[in-house]
Amino acid sequence: MSEQNxxxxxxTYGLLRAExxxxxxxxxxxxxxxxxxxxPQYDLAQKISLNFSLNDLMLSFSNFxxxxxEGAKVWSTDLSDKEIIALQLVAxxxxxxxxxxxxxxxxxxxxxxxxxxxxxSVSSRISELxxxxxxxxxxxxxxxxxxxxxxxxxxxRQQLQKKVKA
Numbered sequence: 663m664s665e666q667n668x669x670x671x672x673x674t675y676g677l678l679r680a681e682x683x684x685x686x687x688x689x690x691x692x693x694x695x696x697x698x699x700x701x702p703q704y705d706l707a708q709k710i711s712l713n714f715s716l717n718d719l720m721l722s723f724s725n726f727x728x729x730x731x732e733g734a735k736v737w738s739t740d741l742s743d744k745e746i747i748a749l750q751l752v753a754x755x756x757x758x759x760x761x762x763x764x765x766x767x768x769x770x771x772x773x774x775x776x777x778x779x780x781x782x783s784v785s786s787r788i789s790e791l792x793x794x795x796x797x798x799x800x801x802x803x804x805x806x807x808x809x810x811x812x813x814x815x816x817x818x819r820q821q822l823q824k825k826v827k828a
Contacts, residue, residue, distance in 0.1 A: 714815050716759040719752060722819050725826070727753045729762070736777060741825070743779050744787045748796060748818045750777050751810035767800055767807035 669689045671682045678700060682692040714722070726749055728737045734753030736746050750773055751766075758766035768776070774784045788808055791797035796814030800807045810818075 747787050767809045
């Protein structure tokens with residue numbers, strides 16, 4: 663086939679990209695195959711994927727967290743200790759994503775001092791959050807550190823939505 667009779671087509675859909683080259687009939691066949699096979703799979707994958715970008719976190723939790731010169735703070739008091747601790751870990755993740763903190767993890771003492779919740783309550787609530795897979799425990803040289811999981815972010819988002827609606 664001569665270059666004059668050849669069609670080149672590039673398709674971009676979200677993160678997918680496909681290039682087709684050939685006769686008009688071949689390109690139409692490849693295009694139809696791409697649309698019928700790849701796009702539904704991509705759309706399904708998008709529907710079951712759960713990932714929170716910095717923008718998602720800031721939009722979801724902006725009514726509850728403030729970034730201050732002293733660090734991120736939970737700005738709501740009518741929440742359970744478990745929700746406040748999870749929010750503080752979300753705040754640490756936001757600060758980390760903003761390059762205002764070296765890590766997204768927090769140690770128990772840091773959580774306690776940031777939230778004002780007594781140390782025994784922090785320890786108990788963290789254990790509950792870890793058991794529910796909402797928080798991950800990370801062994802460190804100087805004790806454990808904790809970070810919010812994707813599952814924990816979604817759990818917290820749903821909990822707070824219920825409170826806002828009520």
